[in-house]
Amino acid sequence: MYVFVWRRLVGTALVLLGVSVVVFLMIKLIPGDPAATLLGPQGTPEEVRQLRAAMGLDRPVAIQYLRWLERAVHGDLGTSTSLAQPVTSLVFTSFRNTALLGAASIVVAILAGIPAGILSATRPGSVFDVIGMLVALFLNSMPSFWLGLLLILSGSVWLRIFPVGGMVSIRGPSGPGDLLAHLVLPTISLSAWSVGIIARISRSSMLEVIGLAYVRTARSKGLAERLVIYRHALRNALLPVVTVISLQAGTLLGGAIVTEAIFAWPGLGLLMYNAIGARDLPVILGGILVMSAVFVVVNAIVDVLYVVIDPRVRLG
């Protein structure tokens, strides 16, 4: 286990270093200049030149990167060029909000997706199976921006139940109930795709396991169907589902960019959305590093979960 953790830590550091180099170079290669963007269309080249010098953008790219890296290893991710605020606090505050939305979404996806998949698999060809899989396909096919706007239209404008957007603090005057109300629509929007994919994978995985010899044996021993499904089949069927869920964690972070922009949810996605438009390199770098780190950590956790679910798997 220690070897596994050590390897993962070294791997994570290397991945983050590689990601930072690639992102830094990519941002420098694509057209766009933070100083020109800040000054707008009426900024003169001379004003842009002065602002670039003030922001340290006139130095060689390698020097810029090394200066950033030196500060980053000390926990200072620099200052946002568009917001004039420390990136470290911006990124971590935003990440906390995204984590809340992401966690809510993954919980909804698991609670809705796995039962729907299992019920469909145990009743193949039934009305429930057909409708359930059609809904899953529909959720997979819908663009999140369209679903988001549809939710605003129905839940906020027509029904007037949920707020259009924004987020309130759990310690704010309106309390946790208001936070929950703000969380509902973006959670539905963000989790929709995951619900669909988890339901479909759960169904196919379960169907495969149900057809295996050991399940037939269990049934032939006279075990109740409930025990066969939930005690014997489900555990093995869950392995690919867990893999998909772990991948969803990364997908949710990426998908959160659109959802957070529509619902004005102040998370990492919205921060990145604005930062990319403003060519705010420190924020883009900080945001992507955090996203990468989360992805790597989540995958490490999933590797451990494999062992818990299937004792035949060994960490190495």
Add this chain to the structure above:
Amino acid sequence: MRGLRFTRRRFVARGLTTMAGIWSSAIGERAGAAPAPIAGGTLVIGSEGQHQTLDPHVLTGTVTLHITSLIYENLITQDMTHPELKYVPLAPGVAESWTVSGDGTVYTFRIRSGVRFHDGTPLDAAAVKANFDRALDPSSPFYYPPAKGNLNFIMRWVDRVDAPNPATFIVRLKQPFPSLPEELADRRMGLISPTALRKAGNTDIGAHPVGSGPFRFGSKSTDNTITVDRNPAYWGTKPYLDRIIFRPYPDPTALGAALQTGEVDVVFTLTVDQLTTLSKDPNIQIQYTDLANVFFWMLNTRNGPTTSKQVRQALNYAINRRAISNELLKGSVRPCGGPAPVGNPVYEPALLPYDYNPAKAKALLAAAKVPLPLELVVMLPTSGAELTDAPAVGTVMQQELRDVGVNVAFERMEWAAFLAKAIKGLDDRTAALYTGWDTGTQDPYWFETMFSSASAPPNGPNRAWYSNSMVDQLLAKARHELNATQRITTYRKAVAIIADDAPWIFIYQDRWPRAIRTKVHGFVSVPCPYVDMTKVWLAK
């Protein structure tokens, strides 16, 4: 010292006869006696996009300047209570009066006594100097290079500033610049408490803003919502509202929905789709600000077929501005067939000579003896504040130009990439770029920025290399001219030549519609993106 003197009395007298009309023009009021204002309440404003730092000296764009303009004050401000005027007159701000030397190079401001920042620091001449030093004096502890870059539009003319006593602040210019008072009213010139600057530092002052305005910073919440509270110690007219909340919505559809549900009371900028939807809602009124601005295609005057004046004029006659304004953009813009829009002091109808005349366009192209069809490459932004309609307008113009024998190929670019390329000026293969311009103030000095040959890249935003020596001379003469009437006359001569030269395809003026719930009173429609929030109140 011989000088021109501007006092509060002079400015107020100009508008006294029209004061009665102000309230009746404010929205939300029906026929009959205007309702009496009610004190108290919280106004919620929906901001388009993200709030930036609350440091006015490094801000651009109006979204966050709407907030800082309530927290900070300028030496000179704008009197936004005159909807009957086609421009926004200046008014004394922190400076209660000012004089100009005979040669136009020394401005002496008398600082209003008793004004304090929200943290109790006296707002005296030394405090004003500290703010100027931030962009002017590298040896000052307040010096901040990004502020220098952002405020260069004014600081480039300033030689030095002095504060000989608490009530006197002196600006010494490198050369006469009669536009200085107008530029000092730009919202980026808000005055920050030097005590707060010392305490927070240049980078963090935006998170802890301290000004002297009618509202003071309250809080910034998790979702970047910013609250400002009434300043009970304000020296001027105290606001009716207790509090104003600015809530950001990155998505324009969500912003419109928030207004419909009453989650917000005001939206300052509307897309065409929003305008169509919201104008049908009986609880919402649409108000047009008619800010002086122009949207246009800047034509390459250095290379290619657009070097021909006849071709450029032909392109201008080929565009059906009324159809674009009324049909495509649903009246949210007005046709603008010339360089000087309504609201600019130079404006007069004769300076907007171009209307839809495809026959004349074809005749001009034939006279220019250019091979048809003309092939033009045009840079088109696909994003960017106030340019969301550019792709749709571009497509319509592409069809209209094809009808007269001009084929347009668009080079579509995301906003940041567009700006990075545009700033270098049009290259030889590009015939035009699509953009727009408006200014925080309406001084005609900006014509020189856009049209003088000295303002071509790398020195300025004349990105299509327009050059006319007569225009250069007139614009330089107008910049130095101290007589206001003569100055406008000189600018008009220059603008008439520019209109005839047609260095741009002049398209439309954005009317800047804003949507306000009917319970909100006191919004006055003047050609300015900002609002005098001390006059705004909420019906019960």
